[in-house]
Amino acid sequence: MSDPTTADLTPPRGVVTVFSDIWCSFAHIAIHRLHTTRARLGLEEQVSFDLRAFPLELLNDAPSPRPGTDSEVARMASLEPAAGWQLWQAKDWLYPSTTLPALEAVLAAKAQSLRASEQLDLGLRRAFWAESRCISHRKVILDVAAETGAVDVDALAEALDDGRARRSLADQAALAQSDRVDCSPHLFLPDGSDHANPGIEVDWEGAYGIGWPVIGSDDPKVFEDILLKAATE
Numbered sequence: 001m002s003d004p005t006t007a008d009l010t011p012p013r014g015v016v017t018v019f020s021d022i023w024c025s026f027a028h029i030a031i032h033r034l035h036t037t038r039a040r041l042g043l044e045e046q047v048s049f050d051l052r053a054f055p056l057e058l059l060n061d062a063p064s065p066r067p068g069t070d071s072e073v074a075r076m077a078s079l080e081p082a083a084g085w086q087l088w089q090a091k092d093w094l095y096p097s098t099t100l101p102a103l104e105a106v107l108a109a110k111a112q113s114l115r116a117s118e119q120l121d122l123g124l125r126r127a128f129w130a131e132s133r134c135i136s137h138r139k140v141i142l143d144v145a146a147e148t149g150a151v152d153v154d155a156l157a158e159a160l161d162d163g164r165a166r167r168s169l170a171d172q173a174a175l176a177q178s179d180r181v182d183c184s185p186h187l188f189l190p191d192g193s194d195h196a197n198p199g200i201e202v203d204w205e206g207a208y209g210i211g212w213p214v215i216g217s218d219d220p221k222v223f224e225d226i227l228l229k230a231a232t233e
Helices: 025-040 056-060 066-079 100-109 114-129 138-148 153-162 166-177 222-232
Strands: 015-020 048-053 186-188 194-196 200-205 212-218
Touching (some): 015 166, 056 166
Parallel strands (some): 015 048
Antiparallel strands (some): 186 194
């Protein structure tokens, strides 16, 4: 079996490869900005997003702590309100204990098309961050898939049942643990360049889950440069 950590990360022209986790507020902003900037530039037919998993719970050997995501909502929402945010509103026991099934579903949807995968990923992020839905749950994942209008839900359910994307998830987790992918989000472009958490410089006040993020700078315009470069290289 080939070593997944040696895989070529440079996508073909017209594709941006994105490593991220759905639990990550920085990735929620980046994915929102990728979609909205692509639409504003009229590049929806020229650039696609190849979404890869950066499963934080596997890297950290623990589920993402809710105090951590709660501490990020207000600060990150002020950078990009339109992405959709709220403090968790559902019952405490419905808070997701894992994002692995959701990440696997996004990878499985790529067998249908990159667009199906993009729309499912975007919907699942909004379901978690803006709608307080338990994206660990199979029914929620399939409900979100149906709501996108871009995913064949029966085909996705079959893919989840036989676990056909699980190997890809494991291989991408191994890449995430290597020094080739730095964080969630980390973008790779056709010209061989890469951008970790593009546009945002961040530090932390206090430990994660106790303190809060401190934003040093934020430049949304970098997404224009990223998309134009992906479309023309």
